[in-house]
Amino acid sequence: MSQEVLLEHLNDGVLTLTLNRPDRLNALNPPLLRELREGMERATHNHEARVVVITGAGRAFCAGGDISGKPEKKAGVDEVEATVKPVRKRAPDSVATRIEWLRGNMEAVRLLHQMDKPTVAMIRGATVSVGMALAAACDFRVVSQTASFTTGFAKVGFSGDYGASYFLTRLLGTAKARELMLLSDMLDAQEALRIGLVTQLVADAELEARTYDLARRLADGPPLTYRFMKKNLNASLEGSLEQVLDMEATHMVLSAMTNDQREAVKAFIEKRKPQFTGS
Known part of the structure; x- marks a missing residue:
């Protein structure tokens, strides 16, 4: 690939994972889905990393799954092919292989949630579907005033994945989670703060400084x-x-x-x- 789709940077015990498809608002395509899972595995076992920060490059956190440009009849096939290494024989396309492929990549959010170190989502701009699940799986969410949130699944005919139903229900309660999932309304940063989705709401110019103040405080802990x-x-x-x-x-x-x-x-x-x- 000509571009690293997931950037990793470790500084003073703080490991930053950056979704790096800014031209697509960090929408998750098959290579990024694979890298995200592998990046979470590395972060989990990196003993030098005391805190993990996840963020997005450019003006968005994550615009969800990248569904653009996929032929309707081959949506599942393309994803399977893109995630299988050349040395391995590709399994025949079927409902079972599609489920297996998706469930394997969804391990990223389990690892993020169960990681035995504090995790922080640093959020600006669009946060959609899988982006909301990733944010909700973290221990803390530091959010810019430019941020917006929507589950978005229903608008494109999907039922939801990456633990969105699990994390939003536990973070916000069953009534609000059902409202967000079924209606897919857009929340601005102030409304997200009001309902309890946000840990800290800060000016966009202060987002990185405030996030890393929190991360360093956690990195200094036991x-x-x-x-x-x-x-x-x-x-x-x-x-x-x-x-x-x-x-x-x-x-x-x-x-x-x-x-x-x-x-x-x-x-x-x-x-x-x-x-x-x-x-």
């Missing part, structure tokens, strides 16, 4: 504690109270045994900023 904390929070979405209490008790004792916890107490007593090592 990595092991964050890992346990995210496991607790994710378990609370599905587990019973008894299961969550059991998990919290286990993680509380384990976190109390870390060097970082001892450093936190020492720094508190000495009235200084703690230096966490992730041990």
Whole structure:
């Protein structure tokens, strides 16, 4: 490819993943879908990355799936061909292979949500369908006043993917999620803030500075504690109270045994900023 569709940059513990198709408002085509999944796998296992920021190049976060230019009768075939490496024989096109291909790429959003480090979506401009799912899967969403949001699936005859129904229901509640999915209305940044989709709403000129202020604050925190904390929070979405209490008790004792916890107490007593090592 002549252009890297996913950019990765690591600085001071903050790994930034940038969707890089600005001419298409970072709409996800098959190469970007594949790179996004692989990029999330790398981010998950990158121990130097304490925080992951996901954003889009140019004037949009992500305009959803790129459905332009696909012949109607070959939509599934083209996507399968574009994601299979040349050394492998392509499986015959069928409903099963289309489902398998899509589900495999959707692992990107599971990895993003379950990652044992804080995640931040830095959002300006259009955020549509898969873009909304990616944003909702993150722990934080720092949003420019230029941002707009719509699920968009219904407008093009799709039922929705990449966990949009899961994440929006848990983030906003079932009534609002159903409204957004079924009606596909456009939300401006202020309305997104009002309904709880946005963590911070900032001026466009301040978006990067404010996002990285938050990311650096998180990167300075205790990595092991964050890992346990995210496991607790994710378990609370599905587990019973008894299961969550059991998990919290286990993680509380384990976190109390870390060097970082001892450093936190020492720094508190000495009235200084703690230096966490992730041990």
